[in-house]
Amino acid sequence: MTKKWIMLASAFLFTTAFLTGAARFAAEDAPISISEVMKEAMKGGLNKKVASGEASAEEKDRLLVLFKGLAENEPPEGDLESWKAKTEALVNAAEAAVKGADDAPAMLKSAANCKACHDAHRP
Ligand code: HEC
Structure with missing residues (x-):
């Protein structure tokens, strides 16, 4: 019993x-995977749209969510410090876009350097 x-x-x-x-x-x-962020924000063109200044407030918010998600991932390859610096630059740029800062487009363009990041972190 x-x-x-x-x-x-x-x-x-x-x-x-x-x-x-x-x-x-x-x-x-x-959690948001690196692959999802690449497909939606990079290849999908959301980053470009926000950088062009033609994105809606929802699209800017979405980009920030995606980049924050990206930053929470660990890189499949390469140095963690470098990954943090690159993904933080993307988060800062998306935050500037959400706030409507004038330098947001330039920040987004320089932070979203496909080749620099792929050379360092893409397996
Ligand atoms: C901050 C770093 C970073 C930046 C900036 C970046 N990428 Fe990537 N990308 C990665 C990593 C890491 C992978 C590999 C992901 C994996 O295999 O897990 C990847 C993979 C990809 C893939 C394959 C995704 C899949 O799983 O199907 C595409 C497409 C892609 N990136 C496009 C782009 C384009 C276009 C740009 C520039 C506009 C860009 N990326 C900028 C880090 C980055």
Whole structure:
């Protein structure tokens, strides 16, 4: 009888812990992969559109979300410090675009240097 109660109690505790963890995970934004950012922001042209000054406020916000997501990734290749510097420059540029800063287009263009980053960090 006691054994049964212990088992029930531990099953209950396990379920509660699991659900709490799952809820916490769902509440946070799902992580964004490097590949997603490349497809949507780089190859997809969102970065270019924002740099051209023709993007809507939603598009600028989306670019910032993508670049922040990119910065949270670890580079598949190359030095972590270099990756941080490059992705931080992208985040700063997207933040400047969201704020409507005059130098945002220039910042975006120089930060989104495809070749420099691919040479250093693309496997
Ligand atoms: C801050 C660094 C960085 C910058 C800037 C960057 N890339 Fe990338 N890109 C990467 C990395 C790292 C990968 C490899 C991802 C992997 O294999 O996990 C990649 C992969 C890609 C891919 C393949 C994605 C896939 O999985 O299908 C494309 C396409 C791409 N980049 C386009 C571009 C273009 C176009 C630009 C410039 C406008 C650009 N990237 C700028 C880091 C960067």
